Amino acid sequence: MSTAFLGMPELPGGHGNLRGAQEFPHAARQALGNRQLRDNLAHATGAIRAKRSAVVDEVPDWEELRAAGSAVKADTLAxxxxxxxxxxxxxxxxGGVVHWARDAEEANRIVTELAAQRDAREVVKVKSMATQEIGLDAALDAAGITATETDLAELIVQLDDDRPSHILVPAIHRNRREIAEIFAEHMRDDQGRPLTDPGDDPAALTEAARRYLREKFLRTPVAISGANFAVAETGTLCVVESEGNGRMCLTLPDTLITVMGIEKVVPTWRDLEIFLQLLPRSSTGERMNPYTSMWSGVHGEGGTPDGPREFHLVLLDNGRTRALSDEVGRQALHCIRCSACLNVCPVYSRTGGHAYGSTYPGPxxxxxxxxxxxxxxxxxxASLPFASTLCGACYDVCPVKIDIPSVLVHLRGQATRSGHRTERTTMRLLAWLMSSAGRFTAAQRLMRLGRFGARNGRFRRLPPPLSGWTDHRDLPAPxxxxxxxWWAARRHRDGGGTR
Amino acid sequence: MSARSEILARVRAALADNPAVHRVPREYRQHSRDAGTAELVEMFGERLAEYTARVHRAAPEHSPAGITAEVLRARGARSAVVARGLPARWRPTTASITLVDDAGLDIDELDHTDAAVTGCAVAIAETGTLVLDAGADQGRRAISLIPDHHVCVVRTDQIVGTVAEALAALDPLRPLTFVSGPSATSDIELDRVEGVHGPRHLDVIVTPVEC
Incomplete structure (x- = not known):
């Protein structure tokens, strides 16, 4: 309906780490069986929800900021x-160089070639959703280039050969004891000796990561980042972070390569005044994150460079134009990756992020x-739009007012049309039955026969394909x-008058 | 077709329904109070201190240089790097601290320097934020990044209320760093730990305009 304009072929979808091997219900069932995971998630999402509401509630013009943020994003897409x-x-x-990448493979090729041309055997990376999405670390590795993730949580995930499970806190599924074990096993010096035995105190673990990464920051000549925003009128790129790993990567190496989805552009410098208020409060629950860096091309005065001498910007499509062609769904491209919707979601906060299969979890x-x-x-x-109770909490907290429940319903319609044959056939049959009073009455009469299979007024188990329903819940008997x-009988008893 | 033309063609095809161009309603607050008012200065100090930065108020009769020296000594700093344009009245002049003017120090030299003393371009009261723009009293970005202790001098007239006012006062074509407290992470069980890769200690000295 919305993707089929007159004569327009469907735009190509994205590749990379965007889908899992299993459908959501199967992956979720495994996650729900992991008690440790559920405890870690409940603790972490609960803590961050409380922080967020405290700093959002103190802003008197929060709704005006949301309205402005949403309008800037809609205007940008148009x-x-x-x-x-x-x-x-x-x-x-x-002084920057701009590259365009149709998909994950092309972006990976561009970045790998840039790094190889500079004889880089190692690169340092700032946490970035776009490079996770395209699987850049694996592509670099295949070319013999080691990419080191420098955000603490990304480093935990990388050392453990694991996958991120949250947009902001990729290792949210791990507790301190598990992280201490990962560090003890994988943080090694040049001779392969364990670098440290820091115990499981978060401060000691953080100190270990600082020591592990410090030399890499000071020596590595190529850095790779994502971008939170890019200002069209000035060419200003913006990265929002906490640890200072971003500043290190954006300032010290000779070459900086930034990979950015095409939807991250904003029209004017002034638009950042909206997003720099919405993002930190929604994301980490702080009035402002510790560090935000902005740069426009290459900097330096009087022959002294300030920061990298070379800057490359890779503009990535990878399915974004496909999403943009969906009139209802395109608002998903407003997303500023704050992750507030994950933390309030009753589904995410129990299953965690891996069940969604994609780099982008949660609502x-x-x-x-x-x-x-x-x-x-x-x-x-196709199973993801069903991974929701449609409770609407995600819409309430979204800083750019993405109506996630409506888009979920819209995509459920598309998924049903393209797959789920049983559901499609059933819906067609129901439509046929319900469009005639005679057929509907006859069908209801027929349904009463079904009462014989019920016990205590309920069905506990139905045969396939209806078992899909009774696997998780029972069904009241007709x-x-x-x-x-009843209505006809009542009217008859009351003398048939209308009231 | 080049990737550039193909992506632009795809974007135009995706927008074949001609979505309406939205007017952006900017009904949020632009201004709070005039820069440098006592309430703003108070709020700035409180909010920055909540991030565990240490905030010092220089009374008019005190020399900022004296406070700078005290703050550096209190953290055990014996050397500090400064930009050449850092005003003399902010430079500590005690024998116990070696002051190094940045004339293109390399990364190792900066790594062996204990502290950095800078000014800032603007400060935001509501969020407790300093903004550096590589101005003459600040120097290049690496100075306030590599040494483990950052001392920043803020004049009260640089303190504005809102993020919007700060952006209006900044030049987007300069390299900008927004600093709200020392570096921190909450990546382990959402426990906040201060001091990761950026300076682990941040001292902010708020001075009256005439200093």
């Missing part, structure tokens, strides 16, 4: 071609991942008498 060209010229004018992932990849028959991402029969 004028995206012009803004991308404007951003490109602004970055070039200040936003349940719409963004299928919008980026499409949902062909048999696609595991009543002895339908509402319409």
């Amino acid at each position: 004028r995206l071609p012009d803004l991308l060209e404007q951003l490109e010229s602004a970055v070039q004018a200040r 936003i992932g349940a719409i963004l991942s299928p919008l980026l990849t499409g949902m062909d028959a048999g696609d595991t991402n 009543p002895r008498r339908t509402f319409r029969q």
Whole structure:
């Protein structure tokens, strides 16, 4: 309905780490069986929810900021071609080089070649969703280049050969004891000796990570980052962080390569005044995150460089134009990756992020991942729009007012049309039955026969394909008498008058 | 077709329904109080201190240089790097602290320096934020990044109320660093730990305009 404009072929979907091997219900069932995981998640999401509401409630004009943020994003998408060209010229004018990547493979190739041309055997990375999405670390590794993740949680995930499970806190599924074990096993010096035995105190673990990464920051000539925002009118890139690993990567290496989704552009410098208020409060629950860095091309005065001497910006599509072509779904591209929707979601806070399969978990992932990849028959991402109770908490906390529940319902419709044959056939049959009073009455009469299979007024188990329902819940038996029969009898008893 | 033309063509195809261009409603607060008012200065200090930065108020009769020296000594710093443009009245002049003017120090030299003393471009009261723009009294970004102790001098007239006012006062074409407390992480069980890769200690000295 919304993707099929006149004569327009469907735009290509994204590749990389955007779908899991299993459908959500199967992956979720495994996650729910992990008691430790559920405890870790309950603790962490509860803590961050409380912090967020405290700093959001103190802002008197929060709703006005949300409205403005949402409008800037909608305006950006409507004028995206012009803004991308404007951003490109602004970055070039200040000494940057701009590359365009149709998909994950092309972006990985561009970055790998840039690193290889600079003889880099090692690169340092700032936490970035876009490079997780395209699987850049693996691509670099295949080319013999070691990428070190420098955000603490990303480092934990990388050392353990694990996958991130939260947008902001990728190791949210691990507690301090598990992290101490990962560090003890994997943090080794050049001779392969354990670097440290820091115990499981978060401060000691953090100190160990500082020592482990310090030399890499000071020596590595190429850094790779993502971007939270890019200002079209000035060519200004912006990275928001906490630990200072971002500042290290953005300031010390000779070459900086930034990979950014095309939807991250904003039109004007002034627009950042909105997002720099919305993002930290929604994300970490702080009035402001410890560090935000902004740069426009290459900097330096009087022959003394300030920061990298070379700056490359890779603009990434990888399914974003596909998502943009969906009139209802395109608002998912407003997302500023704050992760507030994950922390309030009754589904995410129990299953965790791995069950979603994609780099983007939680409510936003349940719409963004299928919008980026499409949902062909048999696609595991077709199960994601159903990974929600539609309670609406995600919409309430979204700083850019993405109506996630409506997009979920819209995508459920698409998934049903493209897959789920049983559901589609059932819905067609129901539509046929319900469109005629005679057929509907006959069907209700027929349903009463089903009462014989019920015990205590409930079905506990139905045969396939209806077992999909009774696997998780029982089904009330049809009543002895339908509402319409009761109503007709009542009117008859009252003398048939209308009231 | 080049990737650039193909992506732009895809974007135009995706927008074939011509979505409406939205007017952005900017009904949020632009201004709070005039810069440097006592309430703003108070709020700035309180909020910055909540991030465990240490905030010092220089009374008009005190020389900022004296406070700078005290703050450096209190953390055990014996050397400090400064930009050449750092005003003389902010420079500590005690024999116990070696002051190094940055004339292109390399990374190792900075790594062996205990502290950095800088000014700032603007400060935000509501969020407890300092913004550095590599101005003459600040120097390049590496100075306030590599040494483990950052001392920042803020004049009260640089303290504005809102994020919007700060952005209006900044030049986006300069390299900008927003600093709200010392470096921190909450990546382990959402427990906040101060002091990761950026300076682990942040001291902020608030001085009256005439200093």
